Amino acid sequence: MNVIQVVNLTRTFNSLLAVDDISFSVEEGEVFGFLGPNGAGKTTTIRMLTGQLQPTSGWARVAGCDVVKEQERLKPLIGVVFEYQNLYERMSARENLEFNARLYGVGQHRVNELLERVGLLERANDRLQHYSNGMRQRLLIARALLHNPSVLFLDEPTRGLDPGVALEIRRLVVQLAQAGVTTFLTTHYMDEADQLCRRVAFINQGRIVALDTPEQLKLTHGQRNVTVILEGGERITLSLEDKDAGQSMAKLMATRQIRTLHTGEATLEEVFLQLTGRRLLE
Amino acid sequence: MNSRAILTIARKDIIDAVRNLYILFGLLLPIGLSLFLSFVFPDEGEMLKLTIAVYDPGGSRLVTELQTLSQVTLRQVASEQLLSDEVKKNAVGGLAIPVGFDTALQAGEKPELGAYVNRRRGGGEIAAFQQLVDQQVWSLVDQEAPARVVWTDVGTSAGFQGEFRFQRIMLVMFLVMALGMTGTFMVPTLLVEEKEKHTLDSLLISPAGPKEIAAGKALTGMSYSLLCAGVLIAMNKGWVGNWPITFVTLVLGSLFVVMVGLLMGSLFQNAHQVNTWSSIILLVLIAPSWIGLVGPATLLEVFLRLIPTYYMTHAMGLSLAGKATFALVWGDMAILVGCIAVVFIAVVWAIKREGK
Numbered sequence: 001m002n003v004i005q006v007v008n009l010t011r012t013f014n015s016l017l018a019v020d021d022i023s024f025s026v027e028e029g030e031v032f033g034f035l036g037p038n039g040a041g042k043t044t045t046i047r048m049l050t051g052q053l054q055p056t057s058g059w060a061r062v063a064g065c066d067v068v069k070e071q072e073r074l075k076p077l078i079g080v081v082f083e084y085q086n087l088y089e090r091m092s093a094r095e096n097l098e099f100n101a102r103l104y105g106v107g108q109h110r111v112n113e114l115l116e117r118v119g120l121l122e123r124a125n126d127r128l129q130h131y132s133n134g135m136r137q138r139l140l141i142a143r144a145l146l147h148n149p150s151v152l153f154l155d156e157p158t159r160g161l162d163p164g165v166a167l168e169i170r171r172l173v174v175q176l177a178q179a180g181v182t183t184f185l186t187t188h189y190m191d192e193a194d195q196l197c198r199r200v201a202f203i204n205q206g207r208i209v210a211l212d213t214p215e216q217l218k219l220t221h222g223q224r225n226v227t228v229i230l231e232g233g234e235r236i237t238l239s240l241e242d243k244d245a246g247q248s249m250a251k252l253m254a255t256r257q258i259r260t261l262h263t264g265e266a267t268l269e270e271v272f273l274q275l276t277g278r279r280l281l282e
Numbered sequence: 283m284n285s286r287a288i289l290t291i292a293r294k295d296i297i298d299a300v301r302n303l304y305i306l307f308g309l310l311l312p313i314g315l316s317l318f319l320s321f322v323f324p325d326e327g328e329m330l331k332l333t334i335a336v337y338d339p340g341g342s343r344l345v346t347e348l349q350t351l352s353q354v355t356l357r358q359v360a361s362e363q364l365l366s367d368e369v370k371k372n373a374v375g376g377l378a379i380p381v382g383f384d385t386a387l388q389a390g391e392k393p394e395l396g397a398y399v400n401r402r403r404g405g406g407e408i409a410a411f412q413q414l415v416d417q418q419v420w421s422l423v424d425q426e427a428p429a430r431v432v433w434t435d436v437g438t439s440a441g442f443q444g445e446f447r448f449q450r451i452m453l454v455m456f457l458v459m460a461l462g463m464t465g466t467f468m469v470p471t472l473l474v475e476e477k478e479k480h481t482l483d484s485l486l487i488s489p490a491g492p493k494e495i496a497a498g499k500a501l502t503g504m505s506y507s508l509l510c511a512g513v514l515i516a517m518n519k520g521w522v523g524n525w526p527i528t529f530v531t532l533v534l535g536s537l538f539v540v541m542v543g544l545l546m547g548s549l550f551q552n553a554h555q556v557n558t559w560s561s562i563i564l565l566v567l568i569a570p571s572w573i574g575l576v577g578p579a580t581l582l583e584v585f586l587r588l589i590p591t592y593y594m595t596h597a598m599g600l601s602l603a604g605k606a607t608f609a610l611v612w613g614d615m616a617i618l619v620g621c622i623a624v625v626f627i628a629v630v631w632a633i634k635r636e637g638k
Contacts, residue, residue, distance in 0.1 A: 019446055050487050051487065052483065052486055053489060070490075072489070075487060075488060075489050076489065078487065080484070080487050081481060082483060082484065084480050086484050087479075087481070088294070088298060088479075088481060089479070090302065091294075091297075091298060091301075092289035092299055096296075099290065099294045100484075102286070102290040102484075103286075103287055103290050103291075103489055103490055104488065104489060105286065105487045105489075143484070184553045226375040247290065252614060274578075
């Protein structure tokens, strides 16, 4: 079942075409990656899908709700982790969550439950002025999950975080997907998209230029080869398209001089570069 | 409208606002100024030198009493007509004491005391003269309001006739200032802060829409402005006169300035813009309350009548003096309600414009 359905969605700001006629759908429980460089239209798309911005044309349904006509019904069904850490700094983590719990009419027991889940229970009464980036990011995720949304929008959730915290957040996304939460993820980190997403869409200058599973994108757009580095430092690249590739590899193995072997599968970054001529981290 | 969302936002802002030192300072400033003035000038009436003309054909003790006061210079005149002329030319006020005044007082009657006031003089001086007359007449016999003082204006009269005492003028000033600070500084700051820190985005995807957010901020502003007004009234013993009218005027005035604050918060994008404009708008809003101090000036008053807080000041001044009735101030109230409606429409327009 499609939880997110987007058809010919377009948004212009005066003469600027920010999102240009995009269409896609996301299934229930899927982690869907939306990848593109800064200014490609990722955040504008999220803002339209969460009802913050009206499309110029086209339509979208999220969790069965029209994002323009059924905003009030949509709001309790979605959770959003914004690209910026928009929390009340003079309040504690607990106060931030309690405020949102009241807004959504959620029982206060959920506050403790989520504080524990994101590992902030011990520091729950500290004001956010004393929190690290990682702690704030965990709190943002807790806030987005407070009302048990069925669709989660994560806009660059691990940007600027140390690897340990980023890993914790990725684990949480996996757990949520296993629990049936549909996740719409934008990220600059290709490894992250590769690990987490069942499918990814590349967006460039407002248009979707590719949409598939990460493996299929790499297969379609990458090269099938293996690079062998020998003990003496010599590098030999074997194309897997070559009929004799197997024999050549067997010979090399027989010499017992192989130091390392590297598959030449393209990365998502390289696929994006190949498709658009731009780097994701421009 | 989602009332739960409105109350939740208001509750959050009421707590969060006082943790913001700038907002806290803004809220406490009028109270602090009032406290400061009450220490520095415990009785402002004694600070002024007053020239008072007196027509006293019966040789009243009131004149003897007045002569003992160092702040008073008395000018005795021979007729009531000369008294009026003297007041116009040289004095802040004059007293026409009838023959048998003291005897009537002692008999427990309420004799008429003619009091002339020169409206060309400053409001502070006039108020001090009025306060002095009230106190001095009262001190002659140990009973309340022993004489019926009939005030007569001499010279050009403006809108605020009659009954302002200095403390009342200052109280009205501080009340307008407290409401103005809350409206033009606290309310837009709360709204703009949500924009600057992007917390507005998370509010807008929550069950609270723009209307609930605006109403929550308005409720916070109203709560603080009325709280500050209550503190000021308590500090200045201002719960006198026609207090229901004072209360209604404060509620309407508070609603008006809060609406102005919401409009500012909708139009401005950052705290710098709020800080720059709020002081200018605050000065404009509190200007009508200065009229009691600077004294009436016809041309100035024409301009001040264009500012809605003029009508709040007028109604509040009359009600604090005990001279207001709803029939007398309905015009002021109607103008305030009209201004609230106009600014409310502008706020709705600004919020819709922001949403696009």
